[in-house]
Amino acid sequence: MSSPSLNLLDLKQARIRLLHISWFAFFLTFVVWFNHAPLLASIKEAFDLTGQQVKALMILNVALTIPARVIIGMLVDRFGPRIVYSGLLMSGSVVCCIFAFANSYEMLALMRFLMGFIGAGFVIGIRLVGEWFPAKEVGLAEGVYGGWGNFGSAAAALSLPTIALMFGGDDGWRYATAMTGVIAGVYGIFFYIKARNTPKGSTYFKPKKSGGLVVTSKHDLVFYIVMCVPMYLALAVLTWKLSPVNLALLSNGAALAVYIVLAVMFVVQISQILRVNHDVLNGVEIPEMQKYEFKQVAILNVAYFVTFGSELAVVSMLPLFFMDTFQLDAVKAGMLASGFAFMNLAARPGGGYLSDKVGRRKSLSILICGLTIGYLVLSQITSAWPIWLAVIATMCCSFFVQAGEGAVFAIVPLVKRSMTGQIAGMTGAYGNVGAVIFLTALSFVDASTFFMLIAGCAAVIFVAVQFMTEPKGHIAEYNEDGSVALIEVS
Template identity: 25%
Template sequence: MRAFHTSWFCFFIAFTAWFGIQPLIPTIRKELGLSKKEVARSGIASISATLAVRIFVGPLCDKFGPRRVMSSLLIVGAIPLAFSGLIKNGTGLIIVRLCVGILGGSFIPCQFWTSATFNVKIVGSANALVGGWGNLGGGFTFIIMPALFELVKICGADEFLAWKIALVIPAVILIRFGILILWTSDDCPQGKWSLRKLPEMDIFVAAKPVYEEVSCVDDDNVQYAVKTKQQGIDNTDVELNKKYTEHGCGKHWIWDKIWLIVTVTVLAIQYGLCFGVEIAVNTVMNLYFLYKFEKEDCEEGSHDVMQTNNTTNMTTATVFAPSDDQNTCSILSQNSASLIASLFGLINLFARALGGIFSDLLRKYLQIPGRLLAQIICMTAEGVMLIVFSRMETIPTAIIAMVAFSLLAMMSEGSTFAVVPYIHPRRVGLVAGFVGAGGNAGAMIWNTIWLNLVDTDPSRWFLLLGIFVLCGNVLTLIIPVQRKRIWNVFNR
């Protein structure tokens, strides 16, 4: 449990810092005179670095363990965040957010940590809990960063100095915890990573069964047979070998490897359609509410001025005067828009865990096909609610729809990573790295589409996301996990 709590909290503070700049973007935009597209490009930059980091971090976890990898990511990612106040233009903002994006890679050691620690029957719930509580930082940052910003202003700084000082605080916290976890947690149940026990029976390369408790396949009969053999009972050979062959351990291994690639690719795509949607929305949701809900007959870059008749001292007309604040037409302020956007991320408190628990529940009754069934149910509902959100024209209905699609997107994340530990038991870090990178690849695509729609029709962006999610969800029908597909639920 110490590893469990360390993994989610490290991911939580990393996620909070990763998106720490986003709530303050309206003030930064005002100071630097940035356009909407320049801000959108910086959002793409904050995600693109994470894509590469997640691919490389998975194998590093396999080799060095999650604790040291997590520590390194926290410390390295804190450095550019601490110096983000030095930026002077849009290019500087892009570079800083690109470097801070390193923190997004902390998701892989977080998931790897619990995958190496918990039993196959509850690993879905464990992965979903740590992932969800870590992602909670995406909502928490929209509360804490404006609060820090206002606190620094109260202490005497102007708004353009306040946002710079506010960003130093999470950077200091990252460095402190990056050092602390090296002495306060374990990599696996055996303690240090060098003492870990690996499964000896690999479903893709093993030539013969090895009789010890392993996670070759998620089948209670096989596990029972393995345990019985360990206890010295010899009449389990036939049963174990039969199950071993049925599940493809050592047989048709070439096709198994081909389908392994297909399955990882599909899961990476689908993770881009849930977690990719989440982190893309984290970079735009507060801005969407600012841009979408504006005063009537108001032009951006101007503000209302009441014209007064000096002779009668009466207000006679309202005119528009130039303003340096590009958000003067919005019904909402920076703080109120951030507060609404925080609801999207705060759903992670329980939503991602619900996805993992739902997957574990269906696995209990339907084995592996149950996990695939959970995946297709969650993603279908997510796609539908994204389309509904895109049609909302009032702030209250938009908030309700946002909470609903947030809940379902995060449940889809939990159901996706509930499948990951079963793909290749001895290479969980590698698989988790590629699937996790799929989330960031998806987010880059979604943010690029946002870049082209932000000046014309932001609502259409959510409509397209919903359509993409529904289409990508169909791929669940073709993938095998341990030689089982979703339609095997009807064979029980």
């Protein structure tokens, strides 16, 4: 995809090369993050796992990603994308290889839990791409980064079973999994050599304080603290799923210990937020040019909650939905359901491009309205429908969902440049929160009600988007010498 000013095939431009280097780094993080999924049958057989233990591995794989995205966002703003992305790829490589050659279920589970950290790689590129592209092109650039990189999970599903067979033997899955880790580690070194935080001559703006977002009013401070609560509730829900009440992979004592740790983490985070916002608490007047509205961040959070959150949830349940509804075998159902994920390649860039051309709030409103209607249509699918019509309905809904994701991250870099990593981290974390909430709801209701629930949430968030302020003019950041730099956002 290209525009008159953004030709993705023009590798002579440093920013185009940087975009391709970045999306492929994200692509590899998703390959490594989901490399176990298509090989679960082999892993189950190798360790003689129960169905409950397999489910636990799937939950553990995403559990750490919620806090990891927030933490990675802080690190990116403080140290820059180049070193953080390289470090994440190389450390993820080590964890991946340990997982591949684990000799016990406990080691498998621990490594899968730690692997959730590499799922935060997405956040890093959001800040990096935002540094290299102007406001009029950043939506398309971020869409390409997100859409093409997100395809890593589908690429793993399509290729790893075949690669495991090529290696052959009972350990084929181990070599296939380890191979992805080795590639990620080597690419981490390549990324460090080739990537740069900003174009030559540009300044990489860092927040003056680390530990949390710096807001500009007491009202926003309260709002910020309230928006932190759902992330911990989602982690508590994951713990509940692993407790004796559900999968019984944690004892009552272990589950209680996790709840206590989450409570302590919440208190620590709130204390850090209050520390970095000491001036606001004490009534210090913030310069007008430094102000931004936290409601922008909150609206982006909930928009990603219903877009990416619903995508993760639907991708997880759609194959089984097709199997049960149309009496298909697993292979056919999986192939039909894969259309939902494949739309990422074009839909995310499309959403970003629409945001650049039509306007940020307007495009996000249109796309969330579209996915609301899309999920309402999916809720009406029954066995009486022709399969081809159900697939078309699914892919149409998928387009609006993933284009909506592109529209969200077309706005993130335009809120506050020096804190883009943290904003992207919190927004990204809300996507995982949405997945946890929607999948938990699915365990209590049928598929039709599940789709209607998502549509209802989307309708509410559509209203919220109408209160978002369209980015315009410039945002101000301070240079190291104290002078003010103006960054165009419209």
